[in-house]
Amino acid sequence: MSLDIDALRAQFPILSTKVNGKTLTYLDNAATTQKPQVVIDALVDFYTQCNSNVHRGAHSLSDEATRRFENARSNIQTFINANQREEVIWTSGTTEAINIVANGLAQKLKAGDEVLITEMEHHANLVTWQQACLRAGATLQVAQINEIGELDVADFTAKLSSNTRLVAFPHASNALGTLNAINELTSIVKSQSDALVLIDGAQGIAHCKVDVQAIGCDFYVFSGHKLCAPTGVGILWGRYSVLENWPVWQTGGEMIRTVDYQESTWGVLPHRLEAGTPNIAGAVGLGAAVEWFMQQDLDALKAHETALLNYAMDKAKDFSGIQLVGTAKEKVGVMSFLIDGTHPGDLGFILDQQGVAIRTGDHCAQPLMKRLGLGGTARASFSIYNTFEEIDTLFVALNKAKNMLA
């Protein structure tokens, strides 16, 4: 299957900007992705045609805003194959979505209970559970990874017990690119314990077809901005039977049924977990982004991303002095690396001078870096609109950086 990459790139206006006088080579897609014109238009159209608050409609504009907002929710439902649209909760992003679940869990946990995570977590899927455990006197268990950055499934299984209340793991690792076998891991948890399963989909959602019913998990969370949608909006998907009575998160307007001075009662899903005026335009933007994705040939996009990753990893094999960090068999388009004798921060800087945008540092995964015995890495991460030529540019730029620095 072929992909018209030029036509695809033409839909992302920022890709033709210049940085430091050079054509931008944007390889920081794991941090955030660029936006196609249709998403930008959805934001502009919302503000120019129907900006209003939602669900309060005494007037036509509000009706139209509510229609677009709820329509976006339905798009997300379709995109992840949720059973009911009420299971789709708008959040500000992955971080808030995990906090909603962790905050509720903290109220249910008792001393002696356990939460299981993995050694490849982003801080968002670590500090949240750590704090929930600390509040409740529960224990945080951590399943190990092996040297190439794959989850040790035996250790993961061994750490499940009758005390495990929740298991959280990433769909894919932002620092290493490791793609986890989420269906298999979920069924291990479900067959060996009564624990709930939360999947941090921040890095998975843009690279894989997600079918929450087929996975069998209880929560799947992600951020819009890593899926070509605006920042400040994301999704908490939760199984209806679990979310229905989940402890409320923020309280205030929109989420209540009745309010008195000394007590209140809560509304129904999805509103009970969406206090206050939501990020309406952001939600409409995310709805537009998933609609755009659903119109693409997803298999061709996936094949292109895999080809880009393989091309980059192959080139790295021929590049002297490079050390790849994270070489799992199943990976998304993330290449983390070090170059002998250089500091990742210096590499990032010299690459930036050449128009190549990557990320350097600990990638919000300090315990993972410690586990690997590293202070940080340089990370190039690829998206659907990247090209083989851009990977060539990356290696030319790296070669120059190596010559200057090492």
Added chain:
Amino acid sequence: MTKLPSTTDIIEDLEFFDDWEERYQYIIDLSKQLPELSEAERTDDRIVKGCQSSVWLKPTIDDDRLFFDVASDAVIVSGLLVLVLAAYQGQTAKTIVDFDMDNYFKVLDLERHISMTRGSGLRAIVAKIRELATQHSS
């Protein structure tokens, strides 16, 4: 103690180059002149944290003059620290407090390194040195 170039030397040198590669090669080369703290002296209480790289700072005061030994794990930051120390090393507290570092970096056309957006630790170290100088002068 190694002799550091003066700020005027640096301004003249950097003016002379016209592409980024020469400029940063110069900064990388400068890094070798850093009055460097030994590994053993890079203790946690001397860390000034930026989010990308760590910088260690050991001040000494001799009469009314301030001296600094520093170290960074990144080469470009080390080179930039030489630019900073060119202005501060062996100066009185008053000279240090009066020196306009932002403007100096602007003249060097390197202001992005000292701006808020970079987690290089450079801004933090300048703030730390100014704080020490302010304490010493009062």
